[in-house]
Amino acid sequence: MLEVSGFNFTFDETKCLECGGKCCIGESGYIFVTLNEIRQIAEFMQMDFESFCLKFIKKVGYKYSLIEKKMQNGIGYACIFFDEETKQCKIYQKRPNQCIKFPFWEDYREDFNVLLKECIGVVKK
Ligand code: SF4
Secondary structure (H helix, E strand, C coil): CECCCCCCEEECHHHHHHHCCHHHEECCCCEEECHHHHHHHHHHCCCCHHHHHHHHEEEECCEEEECEEECCCCCCEEECCEECCCCEECCHHHCCHHHHHCCCCHHHHCCHHHHHHHCCCEEEC
């Protein structure tokens, strides 16, 4: 069980195996990435930085986000790197910090019930 100081829930990572990637799909949103993370993912994918950005990155104000795609089943969106067949992240080893920190996001600090709809691995303390 993972715990982070200041959050009133714990997280069991083993539940990710049976979840099907709910945190990578759903409503349209942003998966923010730093320039350093973009560089690392591009390298992981054996792409040059510019080609990678043109294909997978969108600018959001002064930030950058991975793009998303429409789900094959027509219901909602998925991160461009979510594999709908295997239900796995294609860049898991280099996934952005935003993904690594899930479900310990500020938005969920006070809103456990919203998180519970998205993640079967959390338990209120
Ligand atoms: S980068 Fe990977 S873990 Fe993060 S939202 Fe996309 S598919 Fe999910």
